[in-house]
Amino acid sequence: MGTRKELQIAVLARLEDEGRKMYSRELADIGDESSVAREVVYLKSSGLVDAAVREFDGVPHFAWASITAKGSDYINTEGTIGSELNVLTVRLHEDTVRQLLVARVRESDADESVKEKLVDQLKALPAQGIAKVAEHALDQALRNLPNAVQWLQTLL
Template sequence: MGEFLDRARQHELLLQLRDEYPHWKVFDLKGDEEGRRETVNLHYLLEHRLIDGQPRFSSMGDKSVLWKVRITHDGLDFLAADGGLGAILGVVTVKLHDDTVRDLLIARVEEDGTKDNATKVKLKETIRGLPAEMLSTLVKKAMETGLGHVGDIGAWIHHVIG
């Protein structure tokens, strides 16, 4: 049945259902090859949660299938050029508390073998006194510098996350 998967037809189905949204659309499919092809594509969209609904056998004699389906919010977002609300709501925000950034910076100062103790003490005092805005600027600059030293970003990410 995998040979019945048809990206163009799936797209057409989603567009039809988008035009009916939020209402349900009924497909009465026969048991022939065309009906099986349509059923395979509807099942595929259903499994990916782009549509909601389920098939019901309307008559066992000719194996026709009655589908009552509608597009989901994921289906609408899939069709949207900008990814829809899912793209906006799916943004991941990483928050580092000021104390965490300070602790990371202080740990790096302590690990630095090129600085003498008096310099390290002075740097640590400076770090402890930095306002949140300055810590934010330092984190951004550290990210830019760190990423600037990564040759192949894809290989580096793969290496880090395993």
């Protein structure tokens, strides 16, 4: 077997295909016993498999392993219930967005007459208009954010 990742995927795929608890001897054709055992221990610690593991003289062994729902979600590329359950929806009320935009205008260095005109226009916009302005504002903010990629990398 190739890389550790390939071995992990092979173990998960076999457990998923069989859909049952499998004994270590049944996974022997995937790779050498110690490598498979090491990956089963790792997959168990990640919550992707359930397994009966033991260590003898510093060498990991396992009696059996089975895939968990989390492991099944990980191995399946089509949409799964787990992936649907893990969706996060962020909703910003139009008034919140409107208040943020008005505050930004008021904090700007623009002329007072320009600021008041913009504030009045923002206050008069319907919800759909605020949504469109917010979408464009986010797009512009990301386009003009210095080092956007580096910022995202540190944030994520």
